[in-house]
Amino acid sequence: MIVRVQNVAFDFSEEVKLFQAATKYSGAIVTFSGIVRDVNGDLDYMLIEHYPGMTENALEKFSAASKVKFDLEHVLVIHRFGVLRPGEIIMMVATASKHRKDAFSGADYLMDYLKSRAPFWKKEVVLGQPDGAWVDAKVIDETALKAWSN
Amino acid sequence: MIVRVQNVAFDFSEEVKLFQAATKYSGAIVTFSGIVRDVNGDLDYMLIEHYPGMTENALEKFSAASKVKFDLEHVLVIHRFGVLRPGEIIMMVATASKHRKDAFSGADYLMDYLKSRAPFWKKEVVLGQPDGAWVDAKVIDETALKAWSN
Amino acid sequence: MKLNLLYFAWLRERIGRGQEIIETDAETVTELIAELILRDPGYAAAFEDISSVRVAVDQNLVDFSTSLASVREVAFFPPMTGG
Amino acid sequence: MKLNLLYFAWLRERIGRGQEIIETDAETVTELIAELILRDPGYAAAFEDISSVRVAVDQNLVDFSTSLASVREVAFFPPMTGG
Numbered sequence: 001m002i003v004r005v006q007n008v009a010f011d012f013s014e015e016v017k018l019f020q021a022a023t024k025y026s027g028a029i030v031t032f033s034g035i036v037r038d039v040n041g042d043l044d045y046m047l048i049e050h051y052p053g054m055t056e057n058a059l060e061k062f063s064a065a066s067k068v069k070f071d072l073e074h075v076l077v078i079h080r081f082g083v084l085r086p087g088e089i090i091m092m093v094a095t096a097s098k099h100r101k102d103a104f105s106g107a108d109y110l111m112d113y114l115k116s117r118a119p120f121w122k123k124e125v126v127l128g129q130p131d132g133a134w135v136d137a138k139v140i141d142e143t144a145l146k147a148w149s150n
Numbered sequence: 151m152i153v154r155v156q157n158v159a160f161d162f163s164e165e166v167k168l169f170q171a172a173t174k175y176s177g178a179i180v181t182f183s184g185i186v187r188d189v190n191g192d193l194d195y196m197l198i199e200h201y202p203g204m205t206e207n208a209l210e211k212f213s214a215a216s217k218v219k220f221d222l223e224h225v226l227v228i229h230r231f232g233v234l235r236p237g238e239i240i241m242m243v244a245t246a247s248k249h250r251k252d253a254f255s256g257a258d259y260l261m262d263y264l265k266s267r268a269p270f271w272k273k274e275v276v277l278g279q280p281d282g283a284w285v286d287a288k289v290i291d292e293t294a295l296k297a298w299s300n
Numbered sequence: 301m302k303l304n305l306l307y308f309a310w311l312r313e314r315i316g317r318g319q320e321i322i323e324t325d326a327e328t329v330t331e332l333i334a335e336l337i338l339r340d341p342g343y344a345a346a347f348e349d350i351s352s353v354r355v356a357v358d359q360n361l362v363d364f365s366t367s368l369a370s371v372r373e374v375a376f377f378p379p380m381t382g383g
Numbered sequence: 384m385k386l387n388l389l390y391f392a393w394l395r396e397r398i399g400r401g402q403e404i405i406e407t408d409a410e411t412v413t414e415l416i417a418e419l420i421l422r423d424p425g426y427a428a429a430f431e432d433i434s435s436v437r438v439a440v441d442q443n444l445v446d447f448s449t450s451l452a453s454v455r456e457v458a459f460f461p462p463m464t465g466g
Contacts, residue, residue, distance in 0.1 A: 012170075013163030016181075020162075025189055030257075031166075031181045032250065034466055039175055049392055050465075051458060054442035079465060091466060100182065100383070101294065104258050107180075111250055111466060117444065119458075120465030121392035134393050137462030144251065184383050199309055200382075201375060204359035229382060241383060250466070261383055267361065269375075270382030271309035284310050287379030 001067060001075045003059040005050065007082040012089055019076050019094045026073040026096035028103040032111055038086035042126040048081040048090070051119035055079070062113040070106035072097050077110065079120065112145045151217060151225045153209045155200065157232045162239055169226050169244045176223040176246035178253040182261055188236035192276045198231040198240070201269035205229070212263040220256035222247050227260065229270065262295045301325070303332070303368070307346070308377035311353065314346040329355050329364045332374065352378055384408070386415070386451070390429070391460035394436065397429040412438050412447045415457065435461055 002019075004010075012033055020029055036046050063075045072095050079091040093114070095106035116137065125132035152169075154160075162183055170179055186196050213225045222245050229241040243264070245256035264270075266287065275282035305320050312318045326332035333350070336343040347353060350364070356375045357366055368374070388403050395401045409415035416433070419426040430436060433447070439458045440449055451457070 013167050016166070017163050020183075020185065025187055027185050027187045029183045029185065032254070033170075033179045034250070035170065035177050035179065037175055037177045048465075051389070051391060051439070051442075051460070054439060054458070057442055100184070100261055101258075104182070104254065104261075108251075108254050111254075115466040116463055118465045119391070119439070119460060119463055121461060122464045123392070134461065135464045137464050198382075201306065201308060201356070201359075201377070204356060204375070207359055265383040266380055268382045269308070269356070269377060269380055271378060272381045273309070284378065285381045287381050292379075
């Protein structure tokens with residue numbers, strides 16, 4: 001299980017290679033990656049703030065929970081903070097399991113927890129408006145999270 | 151949408167890089183990869199047979215269906231055939247969407263169709279038994295597929 | 301009519317070939333299978349447990365009751381195991 | 384008692400600082416918020432819509448009714464938006 005919270009960019013392809021190499025018996029690997037997108041053509045950058053210490057603890061906790069709940073051999077979570085430009089990868093998760101449904105569910109579960117329970121906040125700064133605007137949490141994200149307890 | 155059925159190995163990391171570069175507005179990318187595993191320590195190789203022509207048509211059809219059903223910007227499917235050694239990547243799918251749930255569901259759906267409806271057959275050849283044994287289809291795979299029509 | 305027949309995986313192995321062209325008057329897949337079974341023990345072994353056999357006509361998965369009218373290619377194989 | 388307070392995102396911006404150490408007798412998070420609001424308009428603005436505020440004590444997400452007994456760090460922030 002690997003959890004990293006970092007300011008610098010990471011190489012998704014390289015991370016997946018290392019992740020796969022660190023598994024022995026998993027026939028199924030699922031990855032998720034989140035990318036900064038400039039949907040309206042005016043995004044200067046995205047600023048990600050986080051709560052050092054609590055962030056790492058929360059991600060470790062969710063990763064460990066997903067590992068047990070879905071019988072995962074290996075779990076990886078990397079999340080960036082600071083200034084990110086359009087096209088950059090914000091974060092990734094990877095899960096490895098014997099069974100593809102577990103690998104899918106593990107990654108999906110981990111993403112739901114990460115979205116709504118890991119202390120990250122995003123601000124979008126568009127060109128000409130240097131103050132930026134904090135991204136609002138979505139009701140559907142909270143709903144998705146609660147579905148796992150049913 | 152890209153579908154490839156090939157004998158030669160492919161570079162998963164490189165494929166994901168190209169896949170991401172080919173998307174414009176998708177903030178969420180999900181990948182699945184299947185890997186040959188030597189669980190009992192005696193696997194010589196896996197042999198994958200397929201139905202040329204029908205395979206490509208089936209994969210194109212499922213990819214197009216997943217694209218519409220889950221509002222995906224881009225879909226990639228690569229599946230190998232022939233002799234594959236332990237540790238080699240058998241196949242991969244990648245999905246890109248605005249919303250993470252769509253990217254997850256699209257990849258999951260595509261995998262369920264690919265597993266049970268694309269004309270591939272796997273034979274495992276263990277050391278000392280050159281005839282090998284055809285892998286049986288699983289009831290849970292058929293059940294998973296039918297769940298999408300509910 | 302002339303039909304191009306294809307066999308995959310263990311059906312191919314039991315029948316002893318992957319492809320053949322036959323002349324038949326079978327009107328459905330079921331009739332075609334009945335005809336093949338009479339040929340030799342390999343076919344009989346291949347079609348022994350019909351619940352483990354799938355069929356595609358002109359590259360589309362179909363039921364055994366499907367008509368062979370204007371069909372050019374019929375493929376028999378076990379349940380698929382890709383991925 | 385001494386408490387280390389942390390503020391994130393727009394709570395930090397409204398309060399005008401990200402961290403401070405205060406001396407308080409507040410027994411619960413709710414009492415602490417009530418005390419902070421009286422300080423200056425920045426705090427009042429930050430805690431105006433309490434349904435948009437989340438709290439962690441010693442790095443665990445909790446309810447506002449949580450006791451501050453033996454707590455060392457309290458963090459206030461909006462609903463999280465990672466991923």
